Amino acid sequence: MTTSPLQGLKVLDLSRFIAGPHCAMLLGDMGADVIKIEKKGAGDDSRHFPPFQNGESLYSMALNRNKRSITLNFRDKRAQELLREMVKTADVLVENFRPGTMENMGCGWEDLRKINPRLIMTRLSGFGQNGPYSQRPGFDGIAQAMSGLMELTGNPDGPPMLAGTFYIDYMSGMYATTATLAALHAREKTGKGQMIDVALLDSAVSMLTTAVSTQVNQGITLTRTGNRDRYSSPANVFKTGSGDFILILSGTNPLFKRLAGAMGQPELTTDPRFADVGSRLKNASAIESIIQEWLGTLSTEQALETISGAGVPCAKVASPAEVVRNPQLLHRKQIVEVEHPTAGRVAMSGVTMQLSENPLSIRRPPPSLGEHTGEVLREWLALSKEQIESLDKEGVL
Secondary structure (H helix, E strand, C coil): CCCCCCCEEEEEEECCCCCCHHHHHHHHHHHEEEEEEECCCCCCCCHHHCCCEECCEHHCCCCCCCEEEEEEEECCHHHHHHHHHHHHCCCCCEECCCCCCHHCCCCCHHHCCCCCCCCEEEECCCCCCCCCCCCCCCCCHHHHHHCCCCCCCCCCCCCCCCCCHHHHHHHHHHHHHHHHHHHHHHHHHHCCCCCEEEEHHHHHHHHCCHHHHHHHHCCCCCCCCCCCCCCCCCCCEECCCCCCEEECCCCCCHHHHHHHHHHHHHHHCCCCCCCCCCHHHHHHHHHHHHHHHHHHCCCCHHHHHHHCCCCEEEEECCCCHHHHHHHHHCCCCCCEEEEEECCEEEEEECCCCCCCCCCCCCCCCCCCCCCCHHHEEEEEEEECCCHHHHHHHHCCC
16 A cells, blocks of 8 residues: 555645645645634635535635635633644644734744644745845735736736636645745755745745846847747747637757648748848748748647657637546546535645656545544644633634
């Protein structure tokens, strides 16, 4: 019987929204025992975001599988003490409160490292734990705006655009997961835990590719190019005779030669305007017009078959309705269903990382608010049923 890579690892997840919960969920997918600690009554803010299925938020469920949920009244000193008691045997604590919040509860890094020197405290925030902006509230969209990514997204003659999903949150969650795994590896050598500091703004800036060096080294400010690749051509979205949009990436010299051959226009490769990458970039509109005219005579199926048959990367711009039926994704179990006690069968994305010897899995559906409070407190702190009932009556849980 195979074991999960992080089986036996104990994780406390105090985070909300996307970045922190995504980090903790990835650790859960890898086999860690993740305890989601939520505020009494309301729980994670994302539980109140639509859409809902039988009263449960699909938004929240997308980020919280493979976890157990308990509730604590963080304003109560006894709840704070319970958290510190749980920290004593935890390996990892994930949180994304505004910097200083944990310190105000007596659960800052300096407090917790004294309780458990082996603890890894993974902290996510908008701007980091220090610096002039550290106390500002920050979300994914703020990071997109401040990082320059919005300025790079959208049509040249239109306004800056947000991405269609919260990709900075997801990227920050993945950075936090990577750093947590690195800290766990380091702990194997040193026996000591450490604090991890991940900021949404830092994560966003890390994805600017050449925008930073182009600005600093050359004084050139990059801006929006629509769907056109800024580094090679032709690489853009085109419309087929069927009215669908397809993306074609044929900016390198070998790929452009294949595309020209598939179009029945091999002479394009010797046209001085299109002979190399630099020339095609200067004449991007011209070559795109030629491709668009050709594609207008083909159905989507014909276009994709012809272009992909020539070895040129291309794809129809898919709707979510098409994505959930994609045979490649279904084959790789990237669209799955889990049984939830309240919501029923819920579709979600599958486990993304596939390990040959220690496969990841979905072992638990996303938890209902406080579903495991008694179970976890008995298991982690050896509290009796009577003690738990008393704490509940007194508003601690």
